[in-house]
Amino acid sequence: MHRSLRTSLSGLPRHSRSLVLSRGAHKEVKFSNEGRAAMLKGVDILAKAVEEYGVTVARAISLKDKFENLGARLVQDVASKTNETAGDGTTTATVLARAIYSEGNVAAGCNPMDLRRGAQKAVDKVIEFLETNKRVITTSEEIAQVATISANGDAHIGQLIANAMEKVGKEGVITVKEGKTIDDEIEITEGKPSMRFDRGYISPYFITDVKTQKTEFEKPLVLLSEKKISALQDILPALEIAAQSRRPLLIIAEDVDGEALAACILNKLRGQLSVCAVKAPGFGDNRKSILGDLAILTGGTVFSDDLDVKLEHVTADMLGSSGSITVTKEDTIFLNGAGSKDGIAARCEQIRSVLNDSTTSEFDKTKLQERLAKLSGGVAVIKVGGSSEVEVGEKKDRYDDALNATRAAVEEGIVPGGGVTLLKASLALTPESVPAANFDQSLGVSAIKNALQRPARTIVENAGEEGSEVVGQILERYGDKFTWGYDAAQGEFTDMIARGIVDPFKVVRTVLWDNGVARLLATSEACIIEAPEEKAPTGPGGMGGIEAMGGLGGF
Structure with missing residues (x-):
């Protein structure tokens, strides 16, 4: 603790202690059960809001009590992180976080490190169990099922996304845009150079659309570099070319930092130039x-050690171009690159020849196949229609959610939905499969086991049924059948995958990993928040004294 820190702890009850920094910044502290109870109340409020009104409303919630708000904000972060990684699962993440925190809070008072170790062992075992039971999806029908579930049961959205993915392939580019008609449309473009790769913007300052958290450019210039760009003189010529041509600039390099990154951000914030670094x-x-x-795709040049020309001597014809570019936190999409079709075809043929070489390792073949799919894949643009701007915006959000979930499902497979996967995974947590070194670790395992049953119970209760009774029947009657659960919409037990009630495995896995925050909350011994500063008393009659009035010097 800093030496200048003064505390007002002496003589005060433990629960109401506060800290005062020498600069005058007050910190209020709650310890042990009182702190955890306050945060748990905030978690409960947020979780109920998610269950009743959805994640979009819950994101905007800010609680008046700062300790309660601390718990709510931490769970909001869990949901946001899950959405960023997997593109879906925010409701499950919130419900599970609430359950883990509640269960862990009951075990509070034990050794926090052992409690956390036990919980981590349980999570590792659950993920291992799910890895062996997930199912790879291959058919268009399965893809449509995943998309439909994520689109709140809208089969039309699910089928349209399945059609798009079937046309352009798993590595193909699929984008969602606002249409100009009442009906939703899908536009398949083949033969136009396009690509998508898994890298996003370096800094959120580059975002052009705050609502969608995306950077979107029309007809941008593209600078490609193998090396890290740090010096201002390296980036300045490219910035000047973009400014003179009045076109956005996308920089793709090993990294962009230091003066170079600062110059890009400054130009963006001042509105002098649209720029983004990836x-x-x-x-x-x-x-x-x-x-x-990317150089072949955009018609640009890669600056590397093999090139005699340095970055500071870049010319306009060395920069690539594209019809449009969309950059998110996770990926970058090129549409209609300026590269020639013949050049792209030759590049694809070159990759195929290396693939067919018997000396190429399996690892290299996998990477080559990914590159080939990205270069040769088509482009699907889903144009969302509607009778009003509000309707189009709401539908577009559902399309985005469904598309993210579908990509996750195609990438890592699917598992039964409706909370069944986590419920069945709880059966894998036995003393034999997850040996605990001591009693406190066993409590950590039990906390996770009990929490895993909460999402299924919540879904059943939201449908108006008795959650504990239905969950008990699933475990007793169908415990050995991984895909069997309860269809809350129809009110019957069924094979969830056969019924089309599925979740992407990536979403479930991400939910489990990201809930480390909840495990941390459950073992917290102190909560610290900034206390509001006490305002100086005003003068008689509420008029304020001379100092409050700013003095009389102006008269």
Whole structure:
């Protein structure tokens, strides 16, 4: 603790202690059960809001009590992180966080490190169990099922996304835009150079659309570099070219930092130039190859050690271009690159020849297949229609959620939905499968086991049924059948996957990993918040004294 810190702890009850910094910033502290109870109340309020009104409303919630708000904000962060990683699962993440915190809070008072170790062992075992039971999806019908569930049961949205993915392939580019008609439309474009890769903007300052958290450019210039860009003189010529041509600039490099990054952000914030920096995808030789693919796609040049020209001597014809570019926190999408079709076809043929070489390792073949799919895949643009701007915006959000969930499902497979997966996973947590070193660790395992049953119980209760009774029947009658659960909409027990009630495995896995915050909350021994500063008393009659009036010097 800093030496200048003065405390007013002496003589005060433990629960009401406060800290006062020498600069005058007050900190209020609550210890042990009182602090955890306050945060738990905030978690409960947020979780109920999610269950009743959805995640969008819950994100806007800010509680008056700062200790309660602390709990609510931490769970909001869990849900946001899950959404950023997997594109879905925010409701499950919130409900599970609430359950883990509640269960862990009961065990509070034990050794917090052992409690956390036990909980982590349980999570590791659950993920291992789910890895062996997930199902890979291959058919268009399965893809439509996943998309439909994530679109709040809208089969039309699910089918449209399945059609788009079937046309352009798993690595193809699918984007969602606002249409100009009442009906939803899908536009499939083949033969136009497009690509998507898993790297997003380096800094959120580059965002152009705050609502969607995206950077969107029309006809941008593209600078490609194998090396890290730090010096201002390296980036300045490219910035000047973009400014003179009045076009946005996308920079893709090993990294962009220091003066170079500061210059980009400053130009963006001042409105002098639309610019965005993205780290190059891949590592080592694979990164070099992908940058080469991007150069072919955009008609640009990759600045590397092999090139005699340095970045500070860049010319306009060395910069690539694209019809449009969309950058999120997680990925970057090129549409209609300026590269020639013949050049792209030749690049694809070159990749195929290396693929067919018997000396190419399996690892390299996997990377080559990914590159080939990205270069040769088509483009699908889903144009969302509607009778009003509000309707189009709401539908577009559902399309985005469904598309994210579908990509996650195609990437890592699916598991039964309706909370059944976590419920069945709780059966895998036995003393034999998860040995605990001591009693406190066993409490950590039990906390996770009990929490895993909460999402299924919540879904059943929201449908007007008795949650504990239905969950008990699932475990007793169908415990050995991984895919069997309860269809709350129809009120019957069924094979969830056969019924089309599924979740992407990536979403469930991410929910489990991201709930480490809830495990941390459950073992917190102190909560610290900034206390409101006490205002100086005003003069008689509420008029304020001379100092409050700013003095009389102006007269």
